[in-house]
Amino acid sequence: MDRSQLLRGTLDAATLAVVTEQDGYGYDVLRRLRAAGLSDVGDASVYGTLRRLYKSGALTSYVMPSDEGPHRRYYGITDLGREQLAEARVAWADFSRAMTALLETKVEVEL
Numbered sequence: 033m034d035r036s037q038l039l040r041g042t043l044d045a046a047t048l049a050v051v052t053e054q055d056g057y058g059y060d061v062l063r064r065l066r067a068a069g070l071s072d073v074g075d076a077s078v079y080g081t082l083r084r085l086y087k088s089g090a091l092t093s094y095v096m097p098s099d100e101g102p103h104r105r106y107y108g109i110t111d112l113g114r115e116q117l118a119e120a121r122v123a124w125a126d127f128s129r130a131m132t133a134l135l136e137t138k139v140e141v142e143l
Contacts, residue, residue, distance in 0.1 A: 052109045
């Protein structure tokens with residue numbers, strides 16, 4: 033199964049979930065998503081998702097100096113982002129239950 037399609041549909045929720053735990057800059061969010069098991073997630077996808085969620089008002093951002101190079105833009109979740117994450121959690125639970133039921137059903141094939 034092509035996991036990239038599943039990831040594309042859930043990256044907003046995954047990103048909001050990571051940032052709800054703790055504010056993070058782009059590479060940090062990417063690293064935490066990969067550590068959570070989303071090893072297929074691409075750099076450009078995460079950076080684009082962060083920018084899009086920020087523009088939509090789901091995230092806030094601020095710049096902090098870095099000891100290891102240029103300043104870093106950190107992202108934090110807003111009240112709107114928390115609402116979107118809550119909705120995504122409900123939608124995922126419903127979808128997951130339905131898919132689990134379908135995939136665990138034994139289908140008899142007639143020959």
